[in-house]
Amino acid sequence: MKKLLFLVILTLCIGFSLSLTLGGDKPQLDDFKLVTYDINNNGIEISSYSTVDKNGMLKVCLKRYTDTAFYNYQLSKDEIEKINKLTSNKLQNFVIKKQLDKNYGYAGSRNYLNFKVKNRDERLCFIQPFMNPEFNEVINLLTDKIYKQDETALTSNFKIDFRKIKGEILKQNEIDNYLPQKQLPPPPMRKIK
Template identity: 55%
Template sequence: MKKKFLFLLLIQVVFVSCQKKITDLKLISYDERSNNELKINAFSTLDKDGVLLVYLDRQRDNVFYKYKLSQSEIDQINTLASKKLENYVIKKSLDLNQGYAGSRNFISFKVNGKEDKICFIKPFMDSDFNKIIDSLEDKIYKQEDSQRTEAFQIDFKKTEKEIANQNQINNYLPSKSLPPPPMR
């Protein structure tokens, strides 16, 4: 009985250690201005202890929040590492007569020291990816007063440069626009 228990314990330890774990996760919502400047609307990062730090640039002020994620939320986020972020892209253009008026997004993380990053909009991404992003955004935009925290350091210049470089790679993202008026 002891041998079986030790064997099962060993299998579990091997299984857990083989799972890909994401580190240095950043999820950013931003807008491109007409002069190619970026405006960061939301910046969030996940630390090694499963704490989600959030910065929101609201219309009247800037606020910071801190949320402790559950293990199941962290496990869900770690599933993003199952393939390259570019492989979650299911299309690279809007449908005919379709506009996009939302913000752009940037996500980056490391898996085993290798960085993966992408600029994206949700209509271009697959449903599994969007479920995870939606779950994260539920936390990010919750704005729970009890989770408000002191400001934390964000290197906006470095972040904007990183996003600008990735924007050139993911150059298929549409500019903000409304759909054309209906034909009469």
């Protein structure tokens, strides 16, 4: 009898630990969106739009110089585990500063991240220089995939409600109003002979 009870408890413990271990195979985030955008006189200009579904498929819409391309990339277990790190905190807690260092400008695009986790909706407009290293590791992983442009991953287009996304970005951009304006560096000084 004691052996049977021991086997039942052991089986339950192994099953429970396996379920926890295998939980890293699937994203813990719902409705995950990562958008790269710029704000100009005409409003919001989106250069990339990406989603991650429940099966770990990264879907990418990339506006290139002459056209728009769509890609699908299956994320690995390790990549999914890294993305799941974003659930460890509220997105605002990954922000480590809200202004550029003195005499520095910013010439890059802005980013918008949105996902749901445990009935909590997380949104953030950000630039990477303001974010902590753990957050940037995840974003770098995703941007490497997004801009990879692997021809074997090309797919047909998928429906995107750009009007809705632009509205979400404008609303969040007002909340995260500390982001710097895009500023191209001045041309180099010419030496006078």
